Amino acid sequence: MPLHERDIHYFIDVTLAHLNKITGNEIVLRDPTIEFQSLVFSAYTGLLHLKGGAEGFAYLTASQQFLQHLHGSHQGRITEEDCRDVIGDITSTVAHAMHKRFGTTLQISEPRIFSTVPDDPIEMPPAVFVQPLIWRKEHAYFVLGLASAETT
Amino acid sequence: MTGTEIYKRTPAYEHAAREIRLHAPQWKLLLAYDGQRTLAEVALSAEVSFAEALPLTRKFLEQGWIEEQPLTLEQYLKRTGLRDVSATGAAVPPATVMHEPEKAAAAPKPLAAPSAPPPLPASPVTEKAVEPAAPEKSPVAKPSSRAMKLSAVVDFITSLVGNISIGQLLVYRVFLRVPPELLLAEDIASVHLVGDTSLIQGEKLQKAIADAVNAVAKRTLPDSVFA
Numbered sequence: 001m002p003l004h005e006r007d008i009h010y011f012i013d014v015t016l017a018h019l020n021k022i023t024g025n026e027i028v029l030r031d032p033t034i035e036f037q038s039l040v041f042s043a044y045t046g047l048l049h050l051k052g053g054a055e056g057f058a059y060l061t062a063s064q065q066f067l068q069h070l071h072g073s074h075q076g077r078i079t080e081e082d083c084r085d086v087i088g089d090i091t092s093t094v095a096h097a098m099h100k101r102f103g104t105t106l107q108i109s110e111p112r113i114f115s116t117v118p119d120d121p122i123e124m125p126p127a128v129f130v131q132p133l134i135w136r137k138e139h140a141y142f143v144l145g146l147a148s149a150e151t152t
Numbered sequence: 153m154t155g156t157e158i159y160k161r162t163p164a165y166e167h168a169a170r171e172i173r174l175h176a177p178q179w180k181l182l183l184a185y186d187g188q189r190t191l192a193e194v195a196l197s198a199e200v201s202f203a204e205a206l207p208l209t210r211k212f213l214e215q216g217w218i219e220e221q222p223l224t225l226e227q228y229l230k231r232t233g234l235r236d237v238s239a240t241g242a243a244v245p246p247a248t249v250m251h252e253p254e255k256a257a258a259a260p261k262p263l264a265a266p267s268a269p270p271p272l273p274a275s276p277v278t279e280k281a282v283e284p285a286a287p288e289k290s291p292v293a294k295p296s297s298r299a300m301k302l303s304a305v306v307d308f309i310t311s312l313v314g315n316i317s318i319g320q321l322l323v324y325r326v327f328l329r330v331p332p333e334l335l336l337a338e339d340i341a342s343v344h345l346v347g348d349t350s351l352i353q354g355e356k357l358q359k360a361i362a363d364a365v366n367a368v369a370k371r372t373l374p375d376s377v378f379a
Contacts, residue, residue, distance in 0.1 A: 005313065005321040031346040033203050034324050036332045037155070040201055126332050129324040130203060146328060
């Protein structure tokens with residue numbers, strides 16, 4: 001049974017809730033877009049593949065500076081490993097929350113963490129939903145790609 | 153706009169430059185238009201995402217600060233040779249085909265992964281642009297007698313749900329059913345879920361959107377979505 005929009009919105013909700021927990025509710029949402037021709041990848045990305053009630057993927061992609069602020073590294077540059085750890089922790093938390101809510105109705109892959117561009121093939125849907133997020137003038141994007149419009 | 157357009161700054165810009173007030177990232181984008189690189193390449197070099205570059209470019213066009221630069225045949229042929237955009241000053245790896253519009257109706261295909269891990273980006277955002285469909289494969293948009301306002305369509309669908317954020321996801325589901333090649337034929341590479349200024353002239357696309365609204369939201373588009 002395909003998930004309802006309310007359930008799909010939980011993917012965004014849980015991501016925002018976690019980021020707001022870290023930032024003290026300072027995440028600002030920009031107007032979302034639907035993209036037909038391109039995917040947005042920032043410096044680091046944590047991606048989850050979805051199967052079952054929703055088929056496709058969801059990912060959070062963020063600039064190095066965004067992750068540096070999240071990491072709390074005020075002195076010196078954050079390392080690549082630190083960035084991967086930060087985006088990996090967020091993605092794992094989101095995956096865990098989604099699994100808790102949807103159980104077996106939604107199969108969620110292990111988080112895939114990569115920098116710049118995916119290192120494995122991605123199934124590209126006809127359109128993706130892009131929700132820009134800003135914190136301390138740094139950008140991140142929540143991106144949802146559903147394989148079809150199947151709805152309840 | 154598809155990202156393949158080339159813009160240059162105008163004499164009107166040169167005249168007004170001292171009075172223009174913009175934020176630094178907007179200046180960076182404005183100063184990057186050189187009459188040589190495509191919008192997608194300019195956005196990359198200015199470290200602005202494509203989604204952000206589109207409304208800014210529209211604003212600059214409306215202000216008359218930039219204008220589209222027509223290409224000579226030689227320039228066009230040179231550009232279609234799949235040249236590495238990193239050679240043009242872009243700070244990220246060359247664009248990769250992530251989604252071919254003319255094949256959108258078929259099952260999505262896995263994409264080839266890069267052969268080697270990419271270096272850390274100098275730019276914070278990489279936009280994976282798609283090569284434009286060959287002109288002969290683009291559907292011919294037969295104009296309708298009246299234009300459809302994309303913003304009105306988005307607002308109508310959003311209003312069907314009591315929550316804006318959830319309504320925007322319903323809009324997304326509707327547009328998953330609209331063939332991308334019809335949208336791209338009308339230069340619609342993205343839909344802004346707030347304040348989109350696009351007008352849809354093509355009869356086929358208007359019908360596809362109406363059908364998608366009907367199929368997904370079980371509603372008929374009202375006459376008010378037409379200009």
